[in-house]
Amino acid sequence: MTLTRSRATSLACILFLLLLTALSVQAVQPPSPQDADAPAGEFSAERAFATVEAVGGEVHPHGTAANDDVRAWITGELERLGLEPEEVDGVGMSGRLGDQSRVAATTNVVATIPGSDSTGPVFLMAHYDSAEVSYGGNDDGAGVATLLETARALGEGEQLRNDVVLVFTDAEEACLCGAEAFAHADPRAADGGVVVNVEARGSAGPAIMFETSDGNAALVDAYAQVPKPVGSSLGVEVYRILPNDTDFSPFLDDPAERFTGLNSAYIDGSATYHSPLDTPDRMSLASLQHHGSNALALVRELGAGDVSVLAEPSPSDATYFTLPGGLLARYPGWLVWPLALGALAVVGALGVLLARRREIRGVPTTAGRLVLGFVSGLVPLAGAVLASMALWWLMVAVRPGYDEMLDPWRPWGFRVALLGLVATVGAGWFVGLRRSLGPVALSYGALAWLAVLGVALAAFAPGGSYLAALPALAVAVAGLVVVVRTRGRTGGLSARRVVATLGAAVAVVVLAPVVVLFFPALGLAMGAAPALVAVLLVLALTPVVAVLLPRRRLAGRILLGGCGALTVVALVTGFVVDRFDAEHPEPTRLAYVLDADTGEARWVSDEATPADWTARYADTETDLAAAFPMFDDPVWSGEAEEAELPAPRAEVTRDETAGDERTVTLSVTPGEGAPVGTAGALRYVQLNADAVTSATVAGREVPVDGATLDTRYYAPDADGFEVVVTLPADDELELRLVAAGGGLEDLPGFEPRPAGVGVAGSHTSELVLVGTTVTL
Numbered sequence: 001m002t003l004t005r006s007r008a009t010s011l012a013c014i015l016f017l018l019l020l021t022a023l024s025v026q027a028v029q030p031p032s033p034q035d036a037d038a039p040a041g042e043f044s045a046e047r048a049f050a051t052v053e054a055v056g057g058e059v060h061p062h063g064t065a066a067n068d069d070v071r072a073w074i075t076g077e078l079e080r081l082g083l084e085p086e087e088v089d090g091v092g093m094s095g096r097l098g099d100q101s102r103v104a105a106t107t108n109v110v111a112t113i114p115g116s117d118s119t120g121p122v123f124l125m126a127h128y129d130s131a132e133v134s135y136g137g138n139d140d141g142a143g144v145a146t147l148l149e150t151a152r153a154l155g156e157g158e159q160l161r162n163d164v165v166l167v168f169t170d171a172e173e174a175c176l177c178g179a180e181a182f183a184h185a186d187p188r189a190a191d192g193g194v195v196v197n198v199e200a201r202g203s204a205g206p207a208i209m210f211e212t213s214d215g216n217a218a219l220v221d222a223y224a225q226v227p228k229p230v231g232s233s234l235g236v237e238v239y240r241i242l243p244n245d246t247d248f249s250p251f252l253d254d255p256a257e258r259f260t261g262l263n264s265a266y267i268d269g270s271a272t273y274h275s276p277l278d279t280p281d282r283m284s285l286a287s288l289q290h291h292g293s294n295a296l297a298l299v300r301e302l303g304a305g306d307v308s309v310l311a312e313p314s315p316s317d318a319t320y321f322t323l324p325g326g327l328l329a330r331y332p333g334w335l336v337w338p339l340a341l342g343a344l345a346v347v348g349a350l351g352v353l354l355a356r357r358r359e360i361r362g363v364p365t366t367a368g369r370l371v372l373g374f375v376s377g378l379v380p381l382a383g384a385v386l387a388s389m390a391l392w393w394l395m396v397a398v399r400p401g402y403d404e405m406l407d408p409w410r411p412w413g414f415r416v417a418l419l420g421l422v423a424t425v426g427a428g429w430f431v432g433l434r435r436s437l438g439p440v441a442l443s444y445g446a447l448a449w450l451a452v453l454g455v456a457l458a459a460f461a462p463g464g465s466y467l468a469a470l471p472a473l474a475v476a477v478a479g480l481v482v483v484v485r486t487r488g489r490t491g492g493l494s495a496r497r498v499v500a501t502l503g504a505a506v507a508v509v510v511l512a513p514v515v516v517l518f519f520p521a522l523g524l525a526m527g528a529a530p531a532l533v534a535v536l537l538v539l540a541l542t543p544v545v546a547v548l549l550p551r552r553r554l555a556g557r558i559l560l561g562g563c564g565a566l567t568v569v570a571l572v573t574g575f576v577v578d579r580f581d582a583e584h585p586e587p588t589r590l591a592y593v594l595d596a597d598t599g600e601a602r603w604v605s606d607e608a609t610p611a612d613w614t615a616r617y618a619d620t621e622t623d624l625a626a627a628f629p630m631f632d633d634p635v636w637s638g639e640a641e642e643a644e645l646p647a648p649r650a651e652v653t654r655d656e657t658a659g660d661e662r663t664v665t666l667s668v669t670p671g672e673g674a675p676v677g678t679a680g681a682l683r684y685v686q687l688n689a690d691a692v693t694s695a696t697v698a699g700r701e702v703p704v705d706g707a708t709l710d711t712r713y714y715a716p717d718a719d720g721f722e723v724v725v726t727l728p729a730d731d732e733l734e735l736r737l738v739a740a741g742g743g744l745e746d747l748p749g750f751e752p753r754p755a756g757v758g759v760a761g762s763h764t765s766e767l768v769l770v771g772t773t774v775t776l
Helices: 002-026 045-055 065-080 141-154 177-185 217-223 233-241 285-304 333-357 367-376 378-398 400-404 412-437 439-460 466-485 493-522 528-548 553-577
Strands: 086-097 100-113 122-127 164-169 193-200 204-212 259-268 318-323 327-332 586-588 591-595 600-605 620-622 635-640 649-658 661-669 684-689 694-697 700-702 709-714 721-728 734-742 757-759 767-775
Touching (some): 002 493, 002 528, 065 164, 100 141, 100 177, 122 141, 122 285, 141 193, 193 285, 204 217, 217 318, 233 466, 259 493, 318 493, 333 367, 333 466, 378 553, 400 586, 412 528, 412 553, 439 466, 439 528, 466 528, 649 734, 684 721
Antiparallel strands (some): 204 259, 318 327, 649 661, 684 709, 684 734, 694 700, 734 767
């Protein structure tokens, strides 16, 4: 009778944890899209999709006629909604890209929905330009559609308290210059406010709130009111150390610290990112719905609040994470250390109690065994990282084209395989050492590692400490209960299983969603990140496995074999399902460079290893940095025929010497017939010079690193742009000018890609460079 009850309890515990895992994963999935008949005051993805089709109908990078058409369409839609949009010209400048500065003339579209008694503006922002070879259906057609459908829905309800300023920025893909021009010079931004930026880096998945300004506690409270909040404070910590930028970045860089805000994007389906396949038909309407319904609710929440308070940073960042049921758990930053140290203390107390007992139900729990259990915990931690690296190596070995991707086109088979590998490593560690060290020592070692990592994260990434500290605390408390219940008892096995399961439930709720979110965030190319979060879950589940798994060797072998079988089946499925074809091509990057001074032309690729198609043009490793500074690392290249392409020009319009300084004013033009490519505009002109003390480009002062000028001006017209350079009076000014266009179709010797070979979403894809050196 007892045996039957125990088995039933074990089955119920397993089913409960599986159900909780499913609910936790479902919590970070996008909602079903609403059709065009949805209530007028709600966001409808089907209604918004008409905007996506209009924006993503053509490739439209900054400076092109197609981009002008998109801007005019947005202006017309705003007027149709009864607003009074302005097309605001400006010059933006970004210096976030290492030592290089980037400048562009921009035209933003701005419209204000006035509030009844505004305490400050809420800026709802998206960019309307596309990447150089992309249609921009998702990036950022999704953002433009979200803004317009949100504006329409707001017009159907009561007037908000605060002004809502809709900002459609230009030149985000080039240099974040439209957003910087708005923050720098637009009078509507003069007094600051709260910024909500809407982005996309892919074609599917949930809309994740992945970045905030510092001191985000009050804003996170506001975000928690949206219909389906998805995010993790760990994501904010990770994004802050990554070299990635969006239009949100210039507001964070504001020296007057006038702005606070939130940044959201859906990020799965990254194979389309910036590529010619970022088309409207590849968009997930569920993702658009998630973006829009959350943005609308967030704007309503912020629009009803006190922006004068929200625009000031809170005393600390909040720790937050998604819970089942559309909830966002959150607590203030000052609790990070108490929780981390509390978890460490409870785990320590559990260790002392176990060591004093020396044995539980015939299993030794001496201090020595507990220490060995802790040391052995390095096996799953290190094994998960190594397994993720091995998986990616195998994937690239079988399909070399993966080396140019963050994720495969259809990645889920490989993602499950990675989870299977992590589970196999964890099961192998537990089953292999269970008899020699004992399940109690292994369980304690797992908990101790969680507690230690919780403290380490509190020190170096406070927003991520909860991932280890909360599971450690919950499972350790459950462990204390189990140990106390065993004192002098021989029964109660079912109760102990229930208690252990409840502790494990906390770990599932906390960790399972982050595993799912980290897969698209960092991709299988950086699979160590989701693998590390997954192994934290393995460690947290070790005590419940120790209680639920029968002690017989067969049970351990079944567990280990099941994990291994899952890995193999998922891996094979991944390779079978994900193949390169016309709809899911292998990404390749090819460029053409011409040194106008020597007449030497070369095909160039910065692929890690040239694909078979690319190697027909570029198969020799070459250093081109001196002639073409944008290739600052060795690249693959091959000889090419010289094309008839003009070089950019720099003409002196003023040359003055005062004391020991010489100031040269230049007119830089791209040259008549410059390589504009199929997009219809020159991408940029790059200027490099040494011995420079200061410089301005198109009226904006640009940084000079030491004595080196490295700057780009994007999409210059035929009249060019003005550059003013200051240098020592006795020095010559030697400028390296490189004009960057796009499109390889008309170049001599180029043959179109065959089916199954595509253009990678990269700023070097289809690039045409013409360089010359000018001495003045």
